[in-house]
Amino acid sequence: MSEKEFPYIDHIYHLQRENRLAIQRTTIKERIQLLKKLENEILLARDAIVDALHKDFRKSKIEAESTELFPVLSEIRLFIKNLKDWSASKSVSNNLVFFGSKAKIVYEPKGNCLIISPWNYPFQLAVVHLVACIAAGNTAIVKPSEFAPATNQVLNSIFGKVFESNHVQLIYGEVEETTYLLSKKFDHIHFTGSPKVGKIVMAAGAKHLASVTLELGGKSPLIIDGTLDIKTVVSKAIWGKLINNGQTCIAPDYLLIKEELKEEFISTFIQHMEKTFGKNPMESPDLARIINLRNFDRIQSLVENAIDGGANCPYGNEYVRSELYIKPTLLTDIPDDAEILFEEIFGPVFPMITYQNIQEITKFINDREKPLALYIYSKNQELIDFIVHNTSSGAVLVNETLLHIMHPNLPFGGVNNSGIGRSTGRFGFEDFSHSKPVLQVNQWFSPTKFINYPYTGFTQKIVNLMMKYL
Known part of the structure; x- marks a missing residue:
């Protein structure tokens, strides 16, 4: 528990505790109207959101x-369309x-909710889970990361125009405020x-027996067997990795590629990079930047540790600290003990691991924590099925990267170290709801008419019949 107290947080917290029953009683029509109002305010703030994300990243x-506004608007519209049925x-x-x-x-709201959102997609991940939360009839305190201050200001403005503070409120702050909320x-x-902080959140929830949803991360592999056109594979892999400059929880973290395809x-990688971003990618307007110096230094250290251990770098390994710029980097021949093979990179670095047979793939993956996503580029259905059934991951995507998170009828989430629980769409609604069973027993045929006291030989015959046939 934080030693410092925050009266403002206490005030908002108590307002929402006192108001939670009123919010739970809101009708589906009222919740849909709030979602429509939220959609409208987001559209009105479109330019401000884009400007804020440019300032932060x-x-x-x-x-x-495409990665922040569209997913949120798509989620809102999905809920507006389906909430009555769900x-x-x-x-x-x-x-x-x-x-x-x-x-x-019967689906009932869970009550007072806390949403702690990260810095890497500061608009999308703060709002997309709030949509499910309020659609389910809950109150929410939203605690975004302090690393994206410009985006947080826009979020706070939008929330203030849509919700009363006793329903939804954004709380600014750093680790102390988050700890106090927990x-x-x-x-x-x-x-x-991250999984590290996820363990802290889970422990905090356990103190009050609160349910917890954790969307974490992990080292998501990208497998290439050579049955697809290599130019297509390289293009898709680079896009999936460099969106948000690699600062994506489901970005492919490392490549597993058939040994004869290495060169x-x-x-092809170098050709595509130069064709897409020019000789100096730093000048490209399409590449975002690392969020801050702490993460910049961490990524550079991972690359240098691998190279010091004997890894080769055919492309990249260039840094401009004042610009928070790291040139997209490809690493090969990485030593087995390199830190980059164990720590999630969260940056524009492609470690390449070669393999000779399918068993090497599954062993390499299964020797590590379960990833949030697993990507397979292949036409070989036998290989695809083998990997799907012999590895564990939050999701599997074949011949694309990242796109599974956008599917309206698939859940999003990890497994064990990469996450607990499911989000988005109907699964998000159910995650913020309690699925309450209601049973109304017909008194003429109630089971207790036949197995109630006093126990007799007839009772035993009924139990025997139940054991045998039911």
């Missing part, structure tokens, strides 16, 4: 709109024991960030 307009009570079938009974699942009793905590991949 030097993100291009296209990248800001929130409706669902009848379930009975077996013979409950003949004549009525059984259903000392409070929430009904649900949604955290996006062809290297030459």
